[in-house]
Amino acid sequence: MLLRGKAHKFGDDINTDYIISGKYKFKTLDMNELAKHVMEDLDPHFYSKITPGDILEAGKNFGCGSSREQAPLAIKFSKISCVLASSFARIFYRNAINTGLPVIECDTTGIESGDELKIELEKGVVINITKNETIIAQPLPSFMIKILNDGGVVKHFQRYSDLKFNV
Amino acid sequence: MGKTITEKIFSNHCQRDVKAGDLVIAPLDFIMGQDGTAPLAIKSYSDMKPQYIASSKIAFVIDHSAPSPNEGVSALHKLMRDFAKKNKIQLYDIGEGVCHQLLPEKGHVVPGDLVIGADSHTCTYGAINAFSTGVGSTDLAVAMASGKLWFKVPETIKIELSGNLPYNVFAKDLILYLIGKIKADGATYNAIEFTGDTISSLSIDNRFTISNMAIEMGAKTGLMEVDEKTEKWLAKHAKKPYQSVKPDPDAKYKDIKKYDVSDLSPQVACPHTVDNVKPVEEVEGTEINQCFIGTCTNGRLTDLRVAANILAGKKVHPEVRLIIAPASRQIYLKAMEEGIIQTLVKAGASIVTPGCGPCVGTHNGIPADGEKVLSTANRNFKGRMGNNKAFIYLASPATVAFSALKGAIADPRKI
Structure with a gap:
């Protein structure tokens, strides 16, 4: 999977309440509607700044807090193609893989907002085209790549009628 | 090589030797879902078109x-109720209580179990030796x-x-x-085992409070061993x-941290992160507009009893609203039998339906702009x-x- 887009930088400990406020998640299952409110407590106009394929980038412990899957879904439906962070909170990480939102744990300190990035997901390589730098990340386990390539665990399940590690 | 509680529970369930x-x-x-997460899970479940549903192992709250x-x-x-009825799933409807009180209280979770709940505070049941962890709707x-x-x-x-x-x-x-000390991401991806004579000295209600907040350090679960109190x-x-399940004496730990808590002060988590913790001395005198006692962290009978003892025969400050949500119907009833509810209401408290509302901002006490809230909940995020x-403070x-x-x-030591 090859991803390309410009970076939007956020800080450390971005919790799920910031990603999508709890007050919206109980109201609707319409993800396109939720996506309009993505990150709005940190940047009220964030949604309008996204070009499809853009990449969200953050520091440590991205997605900490509640288990709301509306967090990765709001990001995914806002047309962000991938989240890079120096570390992720574990429930967010699971939810991202399960819903088909690529996530990569890597050193994000040198990436700035607006940098053009290219990501080779299977290899775990992030290329900062603007700065002419290459960041090597820990590649995702093949099982997770499989789920992402299937389009999330729901589609994986539709295809195999079960959870399968080795297919 | 010895095993941690976590490695043993997974080995037992996978019927082979597994390690961290x-x-x-x-x-x-x-398996548990609540009304913030189950609707999306029902949608995903329906999209998956499965032939099976693990009905007898599921509860919706x-x-x-x-x-x-x-x-x-x-x-x-309604979506949850209809789905539960159609698929013979146990549903705990409004007023029954907070999911993390109900699952252990109703006997759905026992030591050695492997449990998931679509709620981040599912780690609570670690207090009774179950590996329980929060997941998302999918x-x-x-x-x-x-x-x-x-x-x-x-x-671990x-x-x-x-x-x-x-x-x-x-x-x-x-x-x-x-x-x-450990910070919001200090235990990310890890299990925690809480042990030592301090834990032994605590009631099961109080142990739930501790395991409940393991997630606030990023942990996957917060386990304790079973002792006589747990058995009882x-x-x-x-x-x-x-x-x-007990850990082996030679189990391999990622880290071992030791704390002596004999001189601990009351602690307060200050806005807007749970790890922004100060001893009460440093924030004493901060004026507050609303107080909330309840939640899966501190809405248990022991907690209400402590509050009632302090409030008995007194009146809540005229410029403070006190909202109380017992963690379950059973706790509510017991608190009524003990006269706790009467004491709290006489002191000026508003009792709301057992549930999560005020903690998670859905209803039942949303603060105004600029107001300060002191709460027994587990999160104080903006x-x-x-x-x-x-501004939310936790205590x-x-x-x-x-x-x-x-x-x-x-400072409650001054009572």
Whole structure:
């Protein structure tokens, strides 16, 4: 999977309440509607700044807090193609893989907002085209790549009628 | 090589030797969804078109917006009720209580179990020796459709606690202190084992408070061993046989942390992160507008009793609203039998339906812009209580009750 887009930088400990406020998640299952409110407590106009394929980038412990899957879904439906962070909170990480939102744990300190990035997901390589730098990340386990390539665990399940590690 | 509690529970469930770091697909003993997460799981489940549903192992709890505050939520609640009825799933409707109180209270979870819940505070049942962890809605859907889930077996951090907690210092102060030390991401991807004579000295209610907040350090679960107190508690609640799990003496830990809590002060988590923890002395006198006692952290009978003892025969400060939500109907009833509810209401408290509402900002006490709230909940993120211009402080039920009388954050050791 090859991803390309410009970076939007956020800080450390971005919790799920910031990603999508709890007050919206109980109201609707319409993800396109939720996506309009993505990150709005940190940047009220964030949604309008996204070009499809853009990449969200953050520091440590991205997605900490509640288990709301509306967090990765709001990001995914806002047309962000991938989240890079120096570390992720574990429930967010699971939810991202399960819903088909690529996530990569890597050193994000040198990436700035607006940098053009290219990501080779299977290899775990992030290329900062603007700065002419290459960041090597820990590649995702093949099982997770499989789920992402299937389009999330729901589609994986539709295809195999079960959870399968080795297919 | 010895094993941690986590490695043993996963080995038992996978019927082979597994160790930290292994990626496994494991059968689950119990599966929970609440009204913030189950609707999306029902949608995913339906999209998956599965042939099976693990009905007997599932419970749905309507607690996050209960009773429904608007028609959008009502539709989601109806979706849950209809799905549960059709698929013979146990549903705990409005007023039954908070999911993390109900699952152990109703005997759905016992020691040695592997449990998932689509709620981040599912780690609570670690206090009764179950590996329980929070997941999202799609994980819940997969679990419902297959009775199992994928896991990376986590490494374990052991936290050894020694010393008796001082007068009017409680389990909540202890866990806030630990979060302040270990920080919000200090245990990410890891399991925690809480051990030591401090844990032995605590009631099961108080142990739940500690395990409940393991997630606030990023942990996957917060486990404790079974002792006589646990056995006694389980004798009243457990509905199935169980085998408790102890770590091996030579188990391999990622880290071992030791704390003596004999001199611990009451602790307060300050806005807007749970790990922004200060001893009460540093924030004493901070004026507050609203107090909240309840939640899966501190809405248990022990907590209400502590609050009632402090509020008995007194009046809440005229400029403070005190909102109280018992964690379950059973707790509510017991608190009524003991006269606790009467004491609290006489003191000026508003009792709301057992559930999550105020904590998660869906209804029942949303603060105004600029207001300060002192709460027994587990999160104080910006916007958590439904207003991102409010300020939330977290403390023990004793600190909250005493502060409600004073109109400002107060030190319960001065009672």
